[in-house]
Amino acid sequence: MEKKPHFVRREFLPREVSSISLALLLVAVLLLNALLYLYLNKFYSSSGRGETDPSLCPFGYFKLGTVKNCSPWLSCEAINREVRKLKRVGEGAVKKVFLSEWKENKVVLSQLTNPELKEDFLHGLKMLKALQSKHVVRLLGYCEQQFTILTEYHPLGSLRGLNETLHIPRYKGMNTWHRRLMLAIDYVSIIRYLHSSPLGTLVMCDSNDLDKVLSQYLLTSDFHVLVNDLDALPLVNRSAGRLVKCGHRELRGDFVAPEQRWPYGEEVPFEDDLMPPYDEKTDIWKIPDVSNFFLGHVEGSDIVRLHLFDIHAACKKKDPAERPSAQEVLDTYRKVLTLLIRETAMPGIREML
Numbered sequence: 091m092e093k094k095p096h097f098v099r100r101e102f103l104p105r106e107v108s109s110i111s112l113a114l115l116l117v118a119v120l121l122l123n124a125l126l127y128l129y130l131n132k133f134y135s136s137s138g139r140g141e142t143d144p145s146l147c148p149f150g151y152f153k154l155g156t157v158k159n160c161s162p163w164l165s166c167e168a169i170n171r172e173v174r175k176l177k178r179v180g181e182g183a184v185k186k187v188f189l190s191e192w193k194e195n196k197v198v199l200s201q202l203t204n205p206e207l208k209e210d211f212l213h214g215l216k217m218l219k220a221l222q223s224k225h226v227v228r229l230l231g232y233c234e235q236q237f238t239i240l241t242e243y244h245p246l247g248s249l250r251g252l253n254e255t256l257h258i259p260r261y262k263g264m265n266t267w268h269r270r271l272m273l274a275i276d277y278v279s280i281i282r283y284l285h286s287s288p289l290g291t292l293v294m295c296d297s298n299d300l301d302k303v304l305s306q307y308l309l310t311s312d313f314h315v316l317v318n319d320l321d322a323l324p325l326v327n328r329s330a331g332r333l334v335k336c337g338h339r340e341l342r343g344d345f346v347a348p349e350q351r352w353p354y355g356e357e358v359p360f361e362d363d364l365m366p367p368y369d370e371k372t373d374i375w376k377i378p379d380v381s382n383f384f385l386g387h388v389e390g391s392d393i394v395r396l397h398l399f400d401i402h403a404a405c406k407k408k409d410p411a412e413r414p415s416a417q418e419v420l421d422t423y424r425k426v427l428t429l430l431i432r433e434t435a436m437p438g439i440r441e442m443l
């Protein structure tokens with residue numbers, strides 16, 4: 091009776107074998123961690139473009155495809171001479187967008203549609219120039235006199251088409267929680283970039299509903315997100331006490347942040363002058379809804395949602411000051427991605443250790 095426990099232990103866990111296999115297991119875990127670290131590092135800096143320098147060209151220059159040298163942004167003359175319109179691929183309130191050809195490259199020529207929106211168009215162009223980075227669609231040229239902008243073409247179009255794209259056989263392999271979470275990370279990285287941009291804290295105002303948000307971003311062929319439309323990006327200056335308003339009309343609905351809605355009730359008619367301004371935390375309020383769209387309904391996306399529950403609840407705080415910064419949301423998203431990759435790469439490892 092007394093000896094039995096000892097016997098049982100020896101039989102199932104011979105000391106030498108167990109310590110060898112434990113050591114092997116630890117080595118394997120460390121190796122996998124190292125590989126994971128290298129892998130994650132690789133894709134965080136993968137697109138090969140720096141934060142401030144989109145194609146490693148100086149300001150005013152661009153590089154396309156496999157070409158070695160940087161070319162200066164195309165001027166009015168160069169655009170008129172060398173760019174050929176092929177077909178219309180999009181139209182918004184401000185611009186008509188044409189797939190075009192420039193020296194055997196597919197490019198996009200955007201033209202002002204409504205002369206009343208000149209200001210928005212020029213603001214968008216100014217932002218496009220100033221914010222060229224890995225987060226922003228590449229500028230190839232512009233002509234202010236003719237209100238045209240030339241940018242890189244992305245055949246997958248805006249994020250509005252993500253659902254359809256993910257059902258094309260060629261892209262079905264991308265329809266995983268992992269890829270979808272990476273898109274959400276790209277999106278939050280862009281918001282983080284805009285909130286701490288070289289120009290200061292910019293608010294993404296073209297975002298009164300989900301469809302509107304999605305149409306401002308492009309999906310690249312290597313499945314990253316770029317911001318494309320920078321026509322409505324007012325500047326918050328906290329030290330100067332300067333806040334913003336997204337347009338002059340009344341905003342309604344749950345998609346916009348509570349502080350963007352008319353605060354004085356139905357009895358008082360809306361008046362722009364009486365509407366209080368707000369800050370970049372309106373973008374944070376919208377993150378959970380946009381991320382939910384990204385995550386969709388695939389195997390594993392509900393587990394991701396579960397891990398994002400707390401940070402998303404914080405994004406939906408009524409008081410804007412209590413919402414996290416875009417950087418904090420981004421850090422959490424990245425942590426969740428790392429954690430979930432580790433768990434799927436080594437299921438059950440946590441229980442074993």
Ligand SMILES: Nc1ncnc2c1ncn2[C@@H]1O[C@H](COP(=O)(O)OP(=O)(O)OP(=O)(O)O)[C@@H](O)[C@H]1O
Pocket residue numbers: 179180181182183184185186187198200227241242243244245246247248296305306308318319321
């Ligand atoms: N570089 C591009 N590659 C592929 N498609 C593009 C590109 N640029 C724009 N598009 C398409 O054209 C649409 C309209 O473009 P854009 O948002 O610039 O126009 P807009 O008039 O400023 O729109 P809005 O009404 O939101 O202000 C986009 O949603 C996208 O579908």
Ligand SMILES: *[C@@H]1O[C@H](CO)[C@@H](O)[C@H](O)[C@H]1NC(C)=O
Pocket residue numbers: 289290291327328329330
């Ligand atoms: C914010 O306002 C202050 C004071 O007016 C000014 O000095 C500063 O340059 C402004 N910052 C930005 C980013 O515009």
Ligand SMILES: *[C@@H]1O[C@H](CO)[C@@H](O)[C@H](O)[C@H]1NC(C)=O
Pocket residue numbers: 250253386387
């Ligand atoms: C995309 O698909 C999801 C279901 O997978 C659906 O809930 C959502 O409404 C769709 N969105 C769009 C913009 O088509």
